[in-house]
Amino acid sequence: MTGHTLSRRQALLRISAGVAALQLGLPTVTAAAHSAPLSKAATTTLQAWISRGAPQSDLIAKQIQAYNTEVQSSGIEWQVQNITDDIDAKLAAAAAAGTGFPDAYIGDDSLSWASRYIKAGWVLPLNPILDSVGFDWSDFAPGARWQLDGKDYMLNYGPSGFLQYVNLAHLQDSGLDLSQDPPDSMETLVAWAQKLTRRDDSGNITRSGFLMTGTGLQPTVVWGHVLQSLGYSLIGKDGSSTNFNNDAGHQAAQFVLDLFNMYKVSDPNVSDRYKEWLTGNASIFWSGDWVIGSSLNQQDLQFDVWKMPAFNGGRASQASLESMMIFKQNDASRITEAGKLLKWFMAHSLDYYAPIGDIAPLKSVLSSPQYQNRPANKYLPPVLDAYTNNYTYAQVSHPEQDLNYYGSPLLIRNLDPIWLGNTSIEDGLAALERDVQAVLAKAPLAPFSLV
Secondary structure (H helix, E strand, O other): OOOOHHHHHHHHHHHHHHHHHOOOOOOOOOOOOOOOOOOOOOOEEEEEEEEOOOOHHHHHHHHHHHHHHHHHHHOEEEEEEEOOOOHHHHHHHHHHHOOOOOOEEEEOOOHHHHHHHHHOOOEOOHHHHHHHOOOOHHHEOOOOOEEEOOEOOOEEEEEEEEEEEEEHHHHHHOOOEOOEOOOOEHHHHHHHHHHHOEEOOOOOEEEEEEOOOOOOHHHHHHHHHHHHHOOOOOEOOOOOOEOOOOHHHHHHHHHHHHHHHOOOOOOOOOOOHHHHHHOOOEEEEEEEOOHHHHHHHOOOOOEEEEOOOEEOOEOOEEEEEEEEEEEOOOOHHHHHHHHHHHHHHHHOOHHHHOOOOOOOOEHHHHOOHHHHOOHHHHHOHHHHHHHHOOOEEEOOOOOOOOOOOOOOHHHHHHHHHHHOOOOOHHHHHHHHHHHHHHHHHHOOOOOOEEO
């Protein structure tokens, strides 16, 4: 964990305190009148990229369409493009061409690549843009603004954290109850997963007691959470050394392998983690609070949640902050229009948060009865527990390459051979250490902080 990660934890703690303590009557964000349209006779079309899964992506698109309806007489129209798995490739292609970036980006936790494009000048500081359209920065809860060198490049619209999802129907048919010895430790988690797993006559898993794909993002996320629970991390506190090629990293990797090979509770043939969870083919699933919304929308899915389990007494929950950005354009008026869209989105964000589980960063939304009474709030205590008890950990940002457990190609490339049995844990971690050290030698981590 980097030196600034600890301060992030403290700031995230303030978010949870704000969620619990905010009272009604705090100042609200109001939508300002839109200024004159761009000086063109015809409609001016701007591009918005959305990089989120459903239902968040659908709700964001709905908000943008509502904005289009409101400003249609001004000659402004936003087109939406949903960019998911190929976001890195799309950004790299635009950078190589020197054109093709969206006017506005509304997506997931973008720390893995943001500093790369900030450094190159493609992502613009938001402060002068949003100040020019009358944006109210004071409505943000403490610890909800990412800043780099004192500037806001990313507008946070959803702090989040990891938790355990459990299928209640599976618990019932296995004689398990969350109120009785829940999956709160490595030992109980494994015991539960073994009771919950179902197999056919040939021994093949038909229902994963613990959901994990055979390769890629999910086993890397599990490895990272166990590593962090044990008190270690990919990057050391100094921000320039590694901190995983040790006994803790070995234990975390062995736990992933044991889920496949010894405990036999995870099906390595699973490739779509969200589909497997939502269609009822998995019993326990580690993911972020963004899955609450899709789980509530899934017909016949009965579920509940629990906090992340302890490993040797330690817990870890990956925290992320969903972000909005404005990219550099040759036409300054397009940049101003992007600022108006972001301002409008935040001013009307209660419509976005009400039906899902994402946590709002604005005091006016947090204090509203519609937000406080939404169905998703029932499932947020494990996330708030992680913030309150200071076991969240934030992703890191490197200006050259993604160094995060959540989907980094560098990590997946080195760890997949371990999960596939093509290399030993020792050799896989050693190869990963060499690659991470090579990246760190190029440049230090970007010193993002939360205010």
